[in-house]
Amino acid sequence: VKVGVFDSGVGGITVLTALRKLLPAIDFVYLGDTANVPYGTKSSGQVVRLSLDAVSELRDRGVGALVVACNTASSVALPSIESAMRGIPVLGVVEPGAEAAVHAFRSAPEGGEILILATRATVRSGAYRKAIEELAELSGEHPPVVDEQECPLLVPMIEEGWLDHPILAATVREYVSKWARSSSPGVALLGCTHYPWIQTAIERALPGWTVVNSAQVVAEAFRARLGRDALHQLEQAPVGAIEWLFTDPHAVPAFAQDWISKA
Amino acid sequence: VKVGVFDSGVGGITVLTALRKLLPAIDFVYLGDTANVPYGTKSSGQVVRLSLDAVSELRDRGVGALVVACNTASSVALPSIESAMRGIPVLGVVEPGAEAAVHAFRSAPEGGEILILATRATVRSGAYRKAIEELAELSGEHPPVVDEQECPLLVPMIEEGWLDHPILAATVREYVSKWARSSSPGVALLGCTHYPWIQTAIERALPGWTVVNSAQVVAEAFRARLGRDALHQLEQAPVGAIEWLFTDPHAVPAFAQDWISKA
Numbered sequence: 326v327k328v329g330v331f332d333s334g335v336g337g338i339t340v341l342t343a344l345r346k347l348l349p350a351i352d353f354v355y356l357g358d359t360a361n362v363p364y365g366t367k368s369s370g371q372v373v374r375l376s377l378d379a380v381s382e383l384r385d386r387g388v389g390a391l392v393v394a395c396n397t398a399s400s401v402a403l404p405s406i407e408s409a410m411r412g413i414p415v416l417g418v419v420e421p422g423a424e425a426a427v428h429a430f431r432s433a434p435e436g437g438e439i440l441i442l443a444t445r446a447t448v449r450s451g452a453y454r455k456a457i458e459e460l461a462e463l464s465g466e467h468p469p470v471v472d473e474q475e476c477p478l479l480v481p482m483i484e485e486g487w488l489d490h491p492i493l494a495a496t497v498r499e500y501v502s503k504w505a506r507s508s509s510p511g512v513a514l515l516g517c518t519h520y521p522w523i524q525t526a527i528e529r530a531l532p533g534w535t536v537v538n539s540a541q542v543v544a545e546a547f548r549a550r551l552g553r554d555a556l557h558q559l560e561q562a563p564v565g566a567i568e569w570l571f572t573d574p575h576a577v578p579a580f581a582q583d584w585i586s587k588a
Numbered sequence: 589v590k591v592g593v594f595d596s597g598v599g600g601i602t603v604l605t606a607l608r609k610l611l612p613a614i615d616f617v618y619l620g621d622t623a624n625v626p627y628g629t630k631s632s633g634q635v636v637r638l639s640l641d642a643v644s645e646l647r648d649r650g651v652g653a654l655v656v657a658c659n660t661a662s663s664v665a666l667p668s669i670e671s672a673m674r675g676i677p678v679l680g681v682v683e684p685g686a687e688a689a690v691h692a693f694r695s696a697p698e699g700g701e702i703l704i705l706a707t708r709a710t711v712r713s714g715a716y717r718k719a720i721e722e723l724a725e726l727s728g729e730h731p732p733v734v735d736e737q738e739c740p741l742l743v744p745m746i747e748e749g750w751l752d753h754p755i756l757a758a759t760v761r762e763y764v765s766k767w768a769r770s771s772s773p774g775v776a777l778l779g780c781t782h783y784p785w786i787q788t789a790i791e792r793a794l795p796g797w798t799v800v801n802s803a804q805v806v807a808e809a810f811r812a813r814l815g816r817d818a819l820h821q822l823e824q825a826p827v828g829a830i831e832w833l834f835t836d837p838h839a840v841p842a843f844a845q846d847w848i849s850k851a
Contacts, residue, residue: 367623367839368836481629491758495758
């Protein structure tokens with residue numbers, strides 16, 4: 326039985342990499358909705374519709390669990406996806422991401438704040454802010470200051486393969502300029518599964534800030550969520566290869582094809 | 589009876605403006621597939637599917653004629669759209685655009701070449717190159733040199749409203765750098781209906797070149813295509829207002845909303 330990993334495009338590969346590293350005896354099937362990427366500039370109704378179409382394909386293939394690696398889908402469509410998966414365990418990336426950000430924030434020398442970098446749809450959902458506030462409430466601590474910045478052009482640029490391009494770097498600087506000048510650097514969370522591909526550009530644009538990639542935390546949360554018995558089930562007779570599904574195979578960017586052929 | 593204008597997003601508004609100016613007594617219904625923009629980075633199969641979904645909506649509303657204002661849809665889906673419209677006159681933008689480019693080329697003082705700036709899907713279709721070669725064959729002239737440049741990030745930037753942004757200008761310069769250095773400037777055709785929104789940036793990046801916006805030529809070709817009788821039919825009892833349809837109304841960019849509210 327395979328574990329499904331669903332993303333709007335190729336960004337979720339960063340989460341899949343972390344999952345494979347932590348759980349090498351599990352088989353994965355990756356579904357990238359390349360026919361409809363980007364999700365982050367679409368309305369929430371449209372993101373819900375597209376997410377349900379995509380995950381029904383994984384449900385019909387009988388996956389034993391599902392990781393929603395796309396932040397936009399996790400932010401606005403998780404309850405709908407959970408119903409559609411009919412009892413199969415589903416993990417989104419927002420809660421683990423919020424935990425990773427709060428953890429890094431507590432360990433940071435200076436107070437500062439938490440800055441969420443994400444797509445427009447994720448920011449508008451307020452999902453990260455809500456998750457961080459709930460974590461603070463649970464721990465009885467004073468909630469950190471949370472700021473959010475929409476970065477709608479980063480996904481198209483990444484899908485375009487402009488990972489090391491000066492225009493990508495200039496666009497990142499434009500989006501974070503307000504915080505780059507801050508006297509007390511804080512924690513910046515990569516709130517979109519595409520952004521780890523350009524983590525270096527983001528770190529350069531935010532000197533002194535702790536930049537958090539939640540991929541590893543998501544993998545750990547997935548292991549914890551399933552528990553030992555369910556994991557044991559999933560680890561029966563793995564094939565060892567990743568199955569790749571793309572709703573538009575001709576729209577998979579070249580840099581991701583390279584990565585896939587080596588995976 | 590209304591005339592349908594179909595585009596992948598808000599780019600087709602440039603064509604609609606030219607149509608209204610030339611044919612003020614005709615009513616238009618504009619359909620922007622904002623749920624699925626951009627088309628230009630998708631495979632041709634996907635563009636055909638989305639175009640057919642979109643135009644079936646216009647057919648069901650009983651439009652009397654259809655202008656496919658989207659260059660990507662015109663390049664790869666025009667025959668399919670024509671069948672789907674069942675005899676209703678359909679005009680794409682590629683043939684009129686190619687004519688406008690060839691006309692400007694013949695009037696240009698220096699020879700140079702014709703450069704098509706377009707989306708990836710339009711360039712890969714080779715539709716403009718083919719149309720220009722056919723025009724040369726018809727006139728018995730030596731065909732002009734045609735070059736094509738994919739500009740996949742311009743539509744997302746325009747939909748983002750970065751019309752006067754320095755990063756848009758830098759991206760345009762990046763795409764045309766090879767031709768900006770040419771010793772014999774030629775004719776650059778805006779082969780995507782979004783690009784007239786940024787015509788100034790393109791003209792600045794290509795000093796000495798003639799930049800051709802095909803919107804007006806498309807309107808003229810539409811009038812010629814229909815003929816006097818059909819036009820007379822369409823000009824009966826106009827309401828005078830444009831009907832606006834968007835597959836994702838929440839994804840209409842702010843700059844276009846301003847324009848629509850004034851139209």
